[in-house]
Amino acid sequence: MSEKFDVVIIGGGPAGLSTAYFLAKAGFEPVVIERGQEPGAKNVFGGRIYSYVLDKHFPGWRKEAPVERWVRREKLSMSCGDDTITIDFAKKKPVSDDEFDSFTAFLSKFVAWMSEKAEEQGAMVLSGSKVDDVVFDEKGIASGVFADGERIDADYIVIAEGVNTLLSEKLGIRVKPPLETTALGVKEVVRLGKEEINKRFGTEDWEGVAHFFIGDPLKGIAGGGFLYTMGEYVTIGAVIRLSEVGKKEITMKDIAEQLRLHPAIYEYVKGGVLMEYSAHLTREGGLMDVLEKPYGPGYLVVGDAAGYILNTGFTIRGVDLAIESGRLAAETINKAHNENKRDEEALSHYKKLVEESVIGRNLREYRNLPKFLEKDLLYGDLPEIMCELFNTAYTTDEQVTRIYPVLMNSLKSHGIGWFTLLKLLMEARRSI
Amino acid sequence: MSSNELEEKPLTVEKRLTLTKFEIYEKPHIIVDTEKCEKCEIKPCIKACPAGLYSLDENGKLLFIYEGCLECGTCRVICPYNAVSWSYPPGGHGVWYKFG
Numbered sequence: 001m002s003e004k005f006d007v008v009i010i011g012g013g014p015a016g017l018s019t020a021y022f023l024a025k026a027g028f029e030p031v032v033i034e035r036g037q038e039p040g041a042k043n044v045f046g047g048r049i050y051s052y053v054l055d056k057h058f059p060g061w062r063k064e065a066p067v068e069r070w071v072r073r074e075k076l077s078m079s080c081g082d083d084t085i086t087i088d089f090a091k092k093k094p095v096s097d098d099e100f101d102s103f104t105a106f107l108s109k110f111v112a113w114m115s116e117k118a119e120e121q122g123a124m125v126l127s128g129s130k131v132d133d134v135v136f137d138e139k140g141i142a143s144g145v146f147a148d149g150e151r152i153d154a155d156y157i158v159i160a161e162g163v164n165t166l167l168s169e170k171l172g173i174r175v176k177p178p179l180e181t182t183a184l185g186v187k188e189v190v191r192l193g194k195e196e197i198n199k200r201f202g203t204e205d206w207e208g209v210a211h212f213f214i215g216d217p218l219k220g221i222a223g224g225g226f227l228y229t230m231g232e233y234v235t236i237g238a239v240i241r242l243s244e245v246g247k248k249e250i251t252m253k254d255i256a257e258q259l260r261l262h263p264a265i266y267e268y269v270k271g272g273v274l275m276e277y278s279a280h281l282t283r284e285g286g287l288m289d290v291l292e293k294p295y296g297p298g299y300l301v302v303g304d305a306a307g308y309i310l311n312t313g314f315t316i317r318g319v320d321l322a323i324e325s326g327r328l329a330a331e332t333i334n335k336a337h338n339e340n341k342r343d344e345e346a347l348s349h350y351k352k353l354v355e356e357s358v359i360g361r362n363l364r365e366y367r368n369l370p371k372f373l374e375k376d377l378l379y380g381d382l383p384e385i386m387c388e389l390f391n392t393a394y395t396t397d398e399q400v401t402r403i404y405p406v407l408m409n410s411l412k413s414h415g416i417g418w419f420t421l422l423k424l425l426m427e428a429r430r431s432i
Numbered sequence: 433m434s435s436n437e438l439e440e441k442p443l444t445v446e447k448r449l450t451l452t453k454f455e456i457y458e459k460p461h462i463i464v465d466t467e468k469c470e471k472c473e474i475k476p477c478i479k480a481c482p483a484g485l486y487s488l489d490e491n492g493k494l495l496f497i498y499e500g501c502l503e504c505g506t507c508r509v510i511c512p513y514n515a516v517s518w519s520y521p522p523g524g525h526g527v528w529y530k531f532g
Contacts, residue, residue, distance in 0.1 A: 106532060246479070256448075260438070
């Protein structure tokens with residue numbers, strides 16, 4: 001005997017649970033099938049979520065969601081050798097909590113909270129069960145799934161399988177991700193205690209730091225290091241494109257170590273207790289990675305699985321876009337259901353909604369950035385030139401040195417002429 | 433002093449993996465067709481796996497273990513010969529992140 005639900009959602013991450021939340025709110029009976037031991041068990045990200053999407057749809061979230069710290073300090077470091085240049089941007093202290101536009105979090109805990117919210121609305125979340133196949137009826141419309149050998153039927157299927165698109169590839173709507181736009185993130189969580197963190201970072205209890213690193217800790221490879229302060233913990237990690245792994249002398253299992261032991265980072269985590277080591281893939285191609293057709297007969301694709309990931313250079317945004325895509329999927333299913341339709345054309349409405357939404361607008365606006373960010377110049381030459389400049393500006397001895405000739409020499413020794421600079425500027429104009 | 437208190441020296445990946453929680457399934461979820469690996473010169477899986485689960489034996493043959501897999505999917509994506517059949521472990525098994 002098989003079970004029947006209105007909607008089966010494959011994957012209980014931010015996108016899947018958002019879909020369930022909005023569907024249940026609209027009166028549907030959705031079930032989320034999650035392979036993890038509990039919601040959040042398989043989720044990994046760097047550490048930051050943007051507030052706007054929660055402000056719009058989850059009243060009261062600022063008091064109840066598992067927020068670690070509100071991000072007030074944004075830092076960017078460039079290192080070469082043991083020298084580091086850091087820009088530290090402290091936003092003005094807000095008058096009230098409602099003004100913070102982002103916060104640090106553990107995705108595992110945030111997803112568990114989203115799961116509670118979906119269940120409050122009446123959605124069912126089934127953890128510890130893995131979907132292996134999508135079932136199509138005689139008309140070719142998706143009508144159920146096989147999870148651990150058991151069949152579960154539904155009027156609509158939502159694929160929220162995340163960045164590893166195994167099911168989508170099986171359905172023939174995706175190919176194996178290309179190395180050029182796929183990146184591996186590794187993360188370490190270090191317990192330091194609230195007071196120690198506040199002391200080391202000069203913050204108050206509620207105040208969070210988001211810190212981004214390029215240059216030497218990562219041996220000049222195209223990628224970035226990150227550090228976020230959590231309530232009692234600091235998370236550090238790196239995101240490296242897979243196309244870089246083959247090219248240069250780096251080993252991914254050591255990259256988190258290299259970062260942790262670099263003087264620019266070690267001073268922050270020294271003496272802390274390592275709690276967990278994790279890894280997760282992400283996509284950095286922006287619009288290039290977006291699924292052309294995130295719908296089909298009886299099904300929709302949401303979140304990372306659909307490629308809704310935005311690489312802005314300093315940060316990779318995914319959770320807010322996942323939540324938004326889940327909402328739009330729920331809206332589409334609601335509309336199709338009211339018209340008593342399950343066909344591809346009815347569900348194509350989802351694509352239109354996504355394109356008009358914050359997802360489509362951002363991905364289009366940033367479409368040239370992923371290519372721009374591939375430039376080795378940004379990760380190797382730029383930090384070195386900056387360090388030479390700063391070393392000159394802040395070193396005083398008997399030598400007579402002005403900054404400008406040093407800059408010219410430095411550019412020359414890196415083989416960067418006026419033409420290269422001009423070209424870079426032109427490209428930047430179109431991408432950043 | 434706790435054994436995982438950070439000092440200014442590297443921790444092996446094996447040590448770091450003991451901190452991550454796993455519910456290991458009895459059968460592997462990664463199958464590698466090591467015959468295909470023989471013609472692969474670069475073997476990017478060895479450098480790319482963040483858990484260091486791929487290595488070479490003394491005869492240069494590819495070895496891998498699935499215990500300690502962080503389920504990132506890198507080996508599947510990076511393999512130039514599609515030699516890695518990779519699926520997730522059955523529901524309720526594998527890595528169990530608390531701070532993901």
